[in-house]
Each structure stands twice: as structure tokens, then as C-alpha cells.
Amino acid sequence: MKRILLVHGWGFGPSLWEPLREALPGPRWFTLDLGYFGPAxxxxxxxxxLVVGHSFGCLWALREPALDGVPLVAVNGFARFSAAADYPEGTPVRVLDxxxxxxQADPGGVLRAFHARLGTEPPPGEPDVARLRADLLRMRDEDARGLRQPVLALGAADDPLVPMAFGGRPWPTGGHVLPLTRPGDLARALPA
Structure with missing residues (x-):
């Protein structure tokens, strides 16, 4: 039985993956929790x-030495999020700043604005500001380009947050949350 690790993105929790797990019940799933709304x-x-990383979860997986050699699928994922001289399509650093x-002053407001842009709701629970801040800094500062390429990059042409950084062929719709909006398509696309 295939063993697949799921890593959610910034501002989300493990529940992001429930529709995918229901759409593809065969593998043995392992879900990390980055600890934004409860214990990590x-x-x-x-x-x-296989590792499947959503959004920041892709960057997290690329930078995790213990996952070297495990095939990675990027779902709305990126190896660099913020703009740089050689990556102008990234999010401007001033937005992250x-x-x-x-x-710190209004974590709920920041999370509500972020999720409103994506058409989702923040997960339940008290936000862990320190963890959210640490990973937002990673999104601003880290660059994992050149470490390795995913075996598959999946995204949507209408993703308001992340361009197809890995050059995969996007679906026309699905936004930034393919695990919620296209779980069946995502399940069929994963390597056998």
C-alpha cells in the first residue's frame, strides 16, 4: 500500500486534505500539522x-532534509514565494512585511483577509502567532529553487496567490485550494 505524506500550506490545517483522502481511499495517508491552530x-x-505539499507545504517539504529522495508533488506549490530580481512574478516583499x-496585533484579521482572498475560512482554533510568523518569514526569505524539482506540479490558472512556479500545466479553475476545489481531479493526477 502506498504511503503518502500530506503537508498543508500557511494558514491552513490538516483538514485541508480531507476531501482528497475521501476521493482516494486506497493509500496509507500521513498528515502533518504545522501547528497554526493547535499542537504541531x-x-x-x-x-x-510520496510527499504532497500544498502551497507553503511544498517549500517546507523541499527544505526538509529527511525528505530528500522522496518524490514530491507540488499542489499550488512554490520553491520561492517572494519576489526577487530573478523572480519578479513572486509576491512583493512589502506585502509580506x-x-x-x-x-502580532490582529492575527484574526490577517487570517480572515488571507482566507477571504482564497474563498475559504480560517480553521477553527486559536491561532499560534509565533508559528504563523515564523513560517511567514520563511515564505518571505527562503528560496528552495534548485534543490530539486517536484515529480508533478499541479495548479490552477485562476490561482490568486501563486503562479505556476514549477511550470506544470494548470487546470483552468480551482483557485489556490485544489485539495478543496478539485479533490477528485487531484486524486486522479497523483502518481500511481
């Missing part, structure tokens, strides 16, 4: 066949 669960299971400035 970051223990990596052994003998993984503005979010960082507001996060």
Missing part, C-alpha cells in the same frame, strides 16, 4: 512513497 505534529513516518507587521 511534525513526526515524519518512515518509508514514504505588511502581513508580518499586522500579525
Amino acid at each position: 505534529r511534525l513526526e515524519l513516518p518512515p518509508a514514504l512513497d 505588511r502581513m508580518l507587521d499586522r500579525l
